Amino acid sequence: MNTIKIGNVEIRKTAALAPMASVADRAYREICKEWGACYMVGELASAKALTFSDRKTEELLFVSDAERPMAVQLFGNEPDVMAKGAEKALKYRPDILDLNMGCPVPKVAGNGAGSALMKDPLLAYEIVKAVVSVSNVPVTVKIRKGWDENSVNAVPFAKLMEKAGAAAITVHGRTKNQMYRPFSDSTIIKAVKEAVSVPVIGNGDILTAEDAARMYEETGCDLVMVGRGSYGNPFLFRQIKTYLETGVIPPLPPLPERLAVMRKQVELAVRYKGEYIGMRESRRTASYYLKGIGGAAKLRAACGQLKTMEDLDNIIAMALSHGERH
Structure with a gap:
């Protein structure tokens, strides 16, 4: 390398x-x-x-x-x-x-x-x-x-x-x-x-x-x-x-893995900044990860209200039920 x-x-x-x-x-x-x-x-x-x-x-x-x-x-x-x-x-x-x-x-x-x-x-x-x-x-x-x-x-x-x-x-x-x-x-x-x-x-x-x-x-x-x-x-x-x-581009990880990475990033933000700031700053973070997922507009609106990890887990469940757009 x-x-x-x-x-x-x-x-x-x-x-x-x-x-x-x-x-x-x-x-x-x-x-x-x-x-x-x-x-x-x-x-x-x-x-x-x-x-x-x-x-x-x-x-x-x-x-x-x-x-x-x-x-x-x-x-x-x-x-x-x-x-x-x-x-x-x-x-x-x-x-x-x-x-x-x-x-x-x-x-x-x-x-x-x-x-x-x-x-x-x-x-x-x-x-x-x-x-x-x-x-x-x-x-x-x-x-x-x-x-x-x-x-x-x-x-x-x-x-x-x-x-x-x-x-x-x-x-x-x-x-x-x-x-x-x-x-x-x-x-x-x-x-x-x-x-x-x-x-x-x-x-x-x-x-x-x-x-x-x-x-x-x-x-x-x-x-x-x-x-x-x-x-x-x-x-x-x-x-x-x-x-x-x-010379080969690997595909994106499957949706469940991408959402797990999103959750980990939000978890780290909360660990480093506390729940109040970490969750509010993660509203934008979460919405970026949800791009290209079915029902994205509704999911992004939900991201705008994020306050707890439980809220995030609900959004992840919704995203998994919608699946990816094809």
Whole structure:
């Protein structure tokens, strides 16, 4: 099996789990790891909140041994604050520190962080330099194609991040203004790969095993990263791994097994966050797993009311009685 190295961290070359706020929590990451995710990046955490010892932010940084190799991801737009946040984050013993310079959501980009940093490459350079100077693990950067179609600057930006000390660069093939539509541009990932000597991770529109293989082939990237394609479908990681190794895509597990995996993920969420928060946050989780099942609309409505594991077991029983759509 091929591997890549980010600094001194060795990662199998299959598919990684993308950092997704309010989605890629510890329960989700552990399930994806079980199903073959080779590397994962946690939910983005505010470096500024960390410097104030914000408990909720600190919870985002927990790294269990079951998840390794794993990065924690920080966002912010002040070099000194990012360095202080990085020092706090390192206490959680991540394998890698990832800096978010690609998030398009208004509460991040609107405050000058995330993808807004692509408009200020020199500030981004100072941030990476500051974090690298305090970090005892590799520092990586996640970027987009650019801010908008008139400022596509991923290539010079990536070169500057490498110069600042970044050990790898993840590229999402859309501009900030494109958010998550239309299609991700693989040519920009290829251009970044050809421009830098550190590993490049390709991100955007990996919904099937064929998509992952195509991303490797078209861009020459060192690793592919799966985001929304894994919602309710951690099985995709095993499909990608098997397809890359054998050229054969295994079928999805049968419905009872998929629902058992869903139940396990919700159970983990409740264990880590308590029933009240765990169940409410799992409403969306459960609805993703139920896609393609007969009576899905009714089942998803029931997911919106989830409060206990008993509620979930009732939904599972209903889903099994409906069966899959053919």
